[in-house]
Amino acid sequence: MTDYEALRDNRGNNDRSIAKDNGSGGLHVADNRQTRPAPSVSRAFLVGEAMVGGYGKGPSILNGCTIAAEKGEIAVIVGPNGAGKSTAMKAVFGMLDLRQGSVRLNGEDITRLTPQARVAKGMAFVPQVRNIFPSMSVEENLEMGAFLRRDDISRTIEQVYGLFTILRDKRRQPAGELSGGQRQQVAVGRALMTQPSVLMLDEPTAGVSPIVMDELFDRIIEIARQGITILMVEQNARQALEIADKGYVLVQGGNAFTGTGKELLADPQVRKSFLGG
Numbered sequence: 001m002t003d004y005e006a007l008r009d010n011r012g013n014n015d016r017s018i019a020k021d022n023g024s025g026g027l028h029v030a031d032n033r034q035t036r037p038a039p040s041v042s043r044a045f046l047v048g049e050a051m052v053g054g055y056g057k058g059p060s061i062l063n064g065c066t067i068a069a070e071k072g073e074i075a076v077i078v079g080p081n082g083a084g085k086s087t088a089m090k091a092v093f094g095m096l097d098l099r100q101g102s103v104r105l106n107g108e109d110i111t112r113l114t115p116q117a118r119v120a121k122g123m124a125f126v127p128q129v130r131n132i133f134p135s136m137s138v139e140e141n142l143e144m145g146a147f148l149r150r151d152d153i154s155r156t157i158e159q160v161y162g163l164f165t166i167l168r169d170k171r172r173q174p175a176g177e178l179s180g181g182q183r184q185q186v187a188v189g190r191a192l193m194t195q196p197s198v199l200m201l202d203e204p205t206a207g208v209s210p211i212v213m214d215e216l217f218d219r220i221i222e223i224a225r226q227g228i229t230i231l232m233v234e235q236n237a238r239q240a241l242e243i244a245d246k247g248y249v250l251v252q253g254g255n256a257f258t259g260t261g262k263e264l265l266a267d268p269q270v271r272k273s274f275l276g277g
C-alpha cells in the first residue's frame with residue numbers, strides 16, 4: 001500500500017485539530033456575502049470550481065465553493081471550524097468525489113483522477129492529521145515521499161535539508177520523536193520529494209509556537225518563489241493572509257469572501273467575523 005492509499009483510507013475521520021475557537025460564532029453567511037463575485041478562475045493554474053460534495057451518502061459539505069491559484073502563488077483558505085476547509089482540500093486532491101463542479105490543473109480536467117494520479121500530475125498534499133510516519137526516521141519519511149520516482153532522489157533530499165536545516169541533523173531519528181514544528185517540516189519535506197508543482201497544506205502550523213509558525217511561513221514563501229503553487233488551510237488567519245496572494249473565507253462550504261490577502265485583511269466584515277476585530 002502506498003502512503004497515499006493509507007491517507008485515503010483516513011478520509012478525514014480524524015480531522016480534529018487543536019485550538020479552534022476563532023470567535024466566528026454568530027456569522028450570517030448568505031446575507032453577508034462579499035459583493036465581489038466568485039473569482040474568474042477558469043484559466044487559473046489550479047482550480048477547484050463550484051465544488052459540491054460530501055461524505056458517502058451524507059449531505060453536501062461543499063456547497064459550490066471555488067478555490068484557485070496561479071503558478072507560484074500562495075492561496076490561503078480560512079474559515080470557522082467545520083466550514084469544509086479540509087473537505088475542500090480533499091476534493092481538490094481527489095480524496096472526495098464531487099457531485100458537481102470540477103478540478104483543473106494547468107488546463108486539464110482532473111476531476112475524476114485518483115489522488116495517486118494527481119500526484120503523478122504534480123500535486124502533493126500534506127493532510128491535517130497523520131502526515132508523517134512516526135516510527136520511521138526523518139530520512140525514511142522523505143524516501144517514502146518519493147515512492148513514485150524511479151530516478152535519483154538524493155538531490156531532492158539535499159534540497160529539503162537545505163530548506164529545513166534541522167532535519168539534516170535529525171535524519172536518523174524517528175520522526176515521532178521530533179518537536180511539533182519539526183514534524184511539520186518532515187511532512188512538508190516529504191511532500192516536496194515528488195517535486196510537485198502544487199503543494200497543498202492543511203493547517204501546517206497547527207499546534208506550533210508563533211516563532212515556529214513564522215519560520216514555517218518563511219519557508220513556504222521560499223517554496224512558492226521556486227514557482228510551486230501553494231494551497232493552504234490556516235487557522236492562524238491573520239498571519240496567513242499576510243503572506244497570501246489569494247485568500248478565501250469559506251463558510252458552510254461556500255465562498256463567503258474572496259480577495260487578495262491584503263484585501264481580506266482590510267475588509268471590516270472579514271476582520272470582525274474572522275480576525276477578531
Ligand SMILES: Nc1ncnc2c1ncn2[C@@H]1O[C@H](COP(=O)(O)OP(=O)(O)OP(=O)(O)O)[C@@H](O)[C@H]1O
Pocket residue numbers: 011012013015016017020055058061079080081082083084085086087088
Ligand atoms: N470523514 C467524514 N465523514 C463525514 N463527515 C465528515 C468527515 N470529515 C468531515 N466531516 C464533516 O464535514 C464538515 C466539514 O468538516 P471539515 O473537516 O472539512 O471542516 P474544516 O473547515 O476543515 O474544520 P476544522 O477547522 O475543524 O479543521 C463537518 O461537519 C464535519 O463533521
Ligand SMILES: [Mg+2]
Pocket residue numbers: 015085086087128202
Ligand atoms: Mg480542517
